[in-house]
Amino acid sequence: MKILHVSCSPRGQASESYRISQKIIEVLLKREPTAKLANRVIGDGAISHIDESYATALGATRQSFAEIFPKGSMSQSEELIQELESADFLVIGTPMHNFTVPSVLKAWIDHIVRVRRTFDSTKEGYVGRLRDRPVFVAVSSGGRYSGERARQPDFLTPYLKAILGIIGLHDLTVFSIEGTALGPDAVVEARNRADQAIEDHFRSFVVRSHSVDQQT
Ligand SMILES: Cc1cc2nc3c(=O)[nH]c(=O)nc-3n(C[C@H](O)[C@H](O)[C@H](O)COP(=O)(O)O)c2cc1C
Known part of the structure; x- marks a missing residue:
């Protein structure tokens, strides 16, 4: 069992999103004491934005085009995808920045959501290639975006649901x-x-083994 923690706050371990992520990880480790934890810290901008060769390869119509550009962003993309593929649980700790995901998380997404690698574009629509697995997202925000006291829109949650769903x-x-x-x-x-929400959720949470059916 492996837990992948993607930590997105520039405030690192002092951040609120990191704090909630740790609570989630603690509960998961209690359930699965032998699980290995992989920390992917990106809040400090450790992942660069995608480069020209990557954008050209993704825009090409043939798979082989991607193989012509194994350098730059493509190798970083491959490393991040393999790290994700090997995880049984994904925990993302992220602040809300300007109503949505921080740019560092968007950079990670640009690397892992790759056509002909983690999803296919078909006549019927997008088809994900990764096996499903539990994803826990810990979001911290300065203001409120849910409930009666909400004062701002939330483009973060629906966006993450949509984009991770594609793969x-x-x-x-x-x-x-x-x-x-x-x-x-x-x-x-x-x-x-x-x-309290974490406690309530995990009281009835059962670790399901999702079938390993990935087609890489
Ligand atoms: C660049 C930037 C943009 C932000 N945008 C929002 C926002 O749109 N809505 C909000 O409620 N808080 C916003 N905040 C505040 C953070 O979401 C808040 O401080 C949060 O608790 C930080 O999480 P962390 O402790 O995990 O880093 C923003 C903060 C920064 C630095």
Whole structure:
């Protein structure tokens, strides 16, 4: 068993999204004590944006075109995809930036959502190539975007659901800590809510073994 933790906050281990991610990972490790944890820290901008050869290869109509460009972003993409493929659980800890995912997470997505590698574009639509597996997303935001006190839109959650769904990851659970900029009392309230949501969710969570049917 392997847990992949993608950590997206520039504040690293001091961040709220990291804190919730750790709670999720703790529970998973209690259930699966022998599971290995892989940490992919990208919040500091460790993943570069995709380069010209990668964009050219993805825009080409033939698979072989990608093989002509094994360097640059293509090798980084391959490394990140293989890391994801080998994981049984994916935990993403991310802040909300400007109503959506931070640019570092978008850069990771640009590397792992690759046509003819992690999904196919068919006449019927997009078909994911990765086997499904539980994905847990821990989102931290300065303001609130859900419930009666919401004051802003949320393009992060629907976007992640849509884009990960394309590559075959549909089993998504989102935990949020909302209102971190609204003062210490709001932070305590938000932390308690997030912790409770995690506890409630995992009380009935059963580790299912998704079938290994990936076609790479
Ligand atoms: C560039 C930037 C953009 C942000 N945009 C939003 C936003 O759209 N909505 C929001 O509620 N908070 C926004 N925030 C605040 C962060 O989401 C908030 O501080 C969050 O708790 C940070 O999470 P972290 O502790 O995991 O880094 C933004 C912060 C930064 C630095």
